Amino acid sequence: MDHLVRGGGGGDPADAGGGLFSRRYAAVTWSFTAVMFLTGFAALAVVPILPVAARDLHGVSLYPLVAGCFVAASLLGGVLGGDWADRSGARRPLAAGVLLAVATLLISAASTSIWQLAAGRFLDGVGAGIVAVSINTAIGQAYPEHLRARALALMSTSWIIPSLAGPPLAGLVTAWWSWRVVFFGLAALNLLPALAVVAVLRSRSRQAVPAAPGERPPRPALLVAFAVSVGAALGQYAVSGWDPRHLLCAVAAVALLVVFAPRLLPPGTWRAARGLPAAALLRGLSSGAYFTLEAFVPLLLDTARRVPAAVTGLAFTGAAIAWAAASWWQGRLVERHPRHRLVAAGALVMTVAVAIAAAGTLPELPALTAALSMVVAAVGMGLLAPSLTLLSLTHSPAGRQGYASSAMQTAQNLGQLTVIGLASALFNACPGTGSSGLVGYTAAFALLLAPTVLAALLATRAADG
Known part of the structure; x- marks a missing residue:
């Protein structure tokens, strides 16, 4: 228990057989x-x-x-x-x-x-x-x-x-x-x-x-972190409209994030440098894709496919169970498979989920096709997210687990805000669609293929050693 505050990730050999x-x-x-x-x-x-x-x-x-x-x-x-x-x-x-x-x-x-x-x-x-x-x-x-x-x-x-x-x-x-x-x-x-x-x-x-x-x-510098938080909040507000006030907020958000966000991430994050920088980038890409999918699928089900709210709620429930089950499974697989392979596998599963969501916009397919994508995506995140956290801890020298965890959290939130902002802008830019059309949803889901495929391709750069 003293390891809680003093580190010592290697453990005592006497405890090698102990459980949680x-x-x-x-x-x-x-x-x-x-x-x-x-x-x-x-x-x-x-x-x-x-x-x-x-x-x-x-x-x-x-x-x-x-x-x-x-x-x-x-x-x-x-x-x-x-x-x-x-x-x-x-x-x-x-x-x-x-x-x-x-x-x-x-x-x-x-x-x-x-x-x-x-x-x-x-x-x-x-x-x-x-x-x-x-x-x-x-x-x-x-x-x-x-x-x-x-x-x-x-x-x-x-x-x-x-x-x-x-x-x-x-x-x-x-x-x-x-x-x-x-x-x-x-x-x-x-x-x-x-x-x-x-x-x-x-x-x-x-x-x-x-x-x-x-x-x-x-x-x-806490002022740097505060500036990034303000930029993120302004970005969240900016994507809700197209008037001059929202545009001004969008410009301010981009300026704050571009100037200050890199200072909160490991050097080399944007070029996927091996080790912790790559793990942080992968967390941002995967989280951005997943939470954007989680935001747009319920909107699609409610406005365009007229699915009852109770059914949409069941999709959230299924996704939560799928995430937990996949996370439990990776806890056993990680003992036999390299962690970066689980990251790649999770990213590929999420790519399949995005494709299912895009297919769910087709009138010829059942409306619940899109709901299934949330469950499949949760399986991918259940494999991927804990594996990335483990890799970040592995790449952290003694005494820097907090820095690594903070970098992963920052990358996750920035990825979520960036991807959902881009998807929202693309969704709203599609002419003549609105919330009840299907072209905007298809475009938004197509955008999500980029971060999931990129995460699968870059997984080896976060490998141990």
């Missing part, structure tokens, strides 16, 4: 699982109530900003959490992240204006970014290498129940009482486990493993 719930690792495993379960529950439960909250606060026009704040702020949280974890161990940032999540849920619940809700979502994104990076860093610090894949698979499995229960429960609570009750309830649900996690981690050593001389990266 052996005496040595039980406390940390239960702590991580509880954090990920509640983080997932809060993140997924909030999504369906945000439009209701925006309407109630007379801020529907600012809904894109509210919806984009969370992802944008997680960029800042990831950088802050990664550097903090490298310098003092994962305990403090993880504890701060879970407590911040509770506080920000209360801020959102008490919102009297759309701007307060946006501020609450922004701070929640900061906390979520800190938690996500701290968990990945702590896995690299707490477990020997032979247990990391299974630990990551367990973290993915922790999202299954939240994905099944979170959105419908939040919808029912909102319908019966108020969207504010959802936020207050989530804060109460998270409070005791958050305090328990802090208590468990506080009882351990505070020493962090030092980096080798010259290996530790300089402390990232």
